[in-house]
Amino acid sequence: MMVLYSGTTCPFSQRCRLVLFEKGMDFEIRDVDLFNKPEDISVMNPYGQVPVLVERDLILYESNIINEYIDERFPHPQLMPADPVQRARARLLLLNFEREVFIHIDALEKQDPKKVDKARAVVRDQLSQLAPVVVKSKYMMGEDFTMIDVALAPLLWRLDHYGIEMPKAAAPVLKYAERIFARPAFFEALTPSEKVMRR
Helix, strand or coil: CCEEEEEEHHHHHEEEEEEEHHHCCCEEEEEEECCCHHHHHHCCCCCCCCCCECCCCCCECCCCHHHHHHHHCCCCCCCCCCCCCHHEEEEEEEEHHHHHHHHHHHHHHCCCCCCCCHHHHHHHHHHHHCCCHHHHHECCEEECCCCEEEEEHHHCCCCCCCCCCCCHHHHHHHHHHHHHHCCHHHHCCCCCHCCCCCC
């Protein structure tokens, strides 16, 4: 059985929980106290971070790598596009989001006074640019829920929590977020600590 070591408020852990619940498979989630991590986390992940996925003798870290493994191992419903060209585009989008948007999560999580205002502005502006995409389609890559939506979901859920106010022009992004939040797996994957992050 797969075991996911997950932080109860960690947005990257939330991505992996969401994929596991979307797949509807057997797994175990072990909550990790992010302020008092057990030593075995650093043994499993040299960066000392969650999420960490363990399955028999396989140990994986980094949410996108974990999620792609789960998707290949349990292909229904498929969350990475089946077509190699679309799959490559999805990977590129994920990489761009990591480098341009999610790199600011740390400053938002720590509420670092020197960095938080800039982080809020960058994330707000980057997310606002998605409006033309999601006004035309249900999800980021069309009508199907994919790994791109999984990656964005925890950030969209935390907008209030991080103090990010979206402009009126970004209304389609907020409607897109509500479509994700309406998925049964999304709600199932939320921890009690995450449920209270949003008004």
